[in-house]
Amino acid sequence: MKKILFLTITLFLFSTKTxxxxxxxxxxxxxxxxxxxxxxxxxxxxxxxxxxxxxxIPGYEGKMPSSMTVEIIKKYKGKDSRKMIKIWGDDGALCRPYTANFEIGEYYLIAPNLITAPNKNESKTDYEFFSCFVDYLKVDFKNAVAYGDYTKRTNKITLKKFEKNLNK
Incomplete structure (x- = not known):
């Protein structure tokens, strides 16, 4: 019985994805x-x-998107003057969220990093998110409200209030 339990635990540890x-x-x-x-x-x-x-990618149907093109609706900070930018996601080995977490046609408040050391197909003018930060929030554009961990105590904020509070 001990051998079976040991073998089961060993197989489980080696089969889980890190x-x-x-x-x-x-x-x-x-x-x-x-x-x-x-x-x-x-x-x-x-x-x-x-x-x-x-x-x-295990658990994802079809081809996993690795980047997305976004339209800048309103810039709150920054010198980038482009109307469209590219944001890269995870490839399974980076500390980025998967691009599939986002939805085409949806709105987001973003605070991405400019890519400094581009990987294959990436450019120094492209952006990335970091999985360990909250650097984007989903936005209900019709009601002008962003949802997610805005602060440790606030999980939604109006866009008007966000703009007023930015760098206050």
């Missing part, structure tokens, strides 16, 4: 805190998924 990004946030990593420290903050609309991973 994450390439094992991080914990030290300090305040809510959207309010992160967006105050970022150079670029904007309200965007997801236009399309732009690139796809070559390999399949």
């Amino acid at each position: 994450s390439a990004c094992d991080c914990e946030c030290a300090g305040d990593c809510t959207f309010k805190s992160i967006s105050e420290g970022m150079e670029f903050v904007a309200l965007v609309k997801v236009v399309e998924f732009s690139d796809y991973l070559e390999e399949n």
Whole structure:
């Protein structure tokens, strides 16, 4: 019986998928805190998924998008003057959220990082998110409200109040 239990536990440990990004946030990593420290903050609309991973991701149907093109609806901070930007997601080995977490046609408040060390197909003018931070919030555009971990105590904020509070 002990051998079977040991074998079962061993097989379980070797068969579980480990994450390439094992991080914990030290300090305040809510959207309010992160967006105050970022150079670029904007309200965007997801236009399309732009690139796809070559390999399949377990648990995801079809090809996993690896980047998305977003339209800048309103820029709150930053020098980037483009109307469209590309944001890259995880490839299974990076500390980024999967692009499939986003929806085409939906709106988001974002505070992404400019890519400094581009991977294959990426550019230094593209952006990325970091999985250990709250650097994007989903937005109900019709009601002008963003949802998610805005602060440790607030999980929604109006866009008007967000703009007023930014770097206050």
